[in-house]
Amino acid sequence: MTVNRWLRLIAGVFVLLSVLLAVSHSIHWLWLTAFVGLNLAQSALTDWCPMMTLLRRLGVRD
Template structure:
């Protein structure tokens, strides 16, 4: 799995988890979805993604987007 796919898979898991938590636990969990969306938006423009840096440290091979 490339770094790009790992980041997108992690983003999808965070979004789905936060929606489920907002539905079943507390509506304030939707803030996690907002944070994930804002982080993805800024990563698209700046190329800086903390999740990509973390996955790179774990040895995930570099993809095209996050180098």
């Protein structure tokens, strides 16, 4: 899998997990969803994403 596919997978899992935790434990878990959304928006505007940098350092191919 490429960096872009890993990024979409990780973001989707984080959003689903935070919604599940918000429903079952505390509404405050939605802050994680907001953080993921904000990070995706900032990466679209600046063309830089910290998770992509981390994935590349871990050896995931472009």
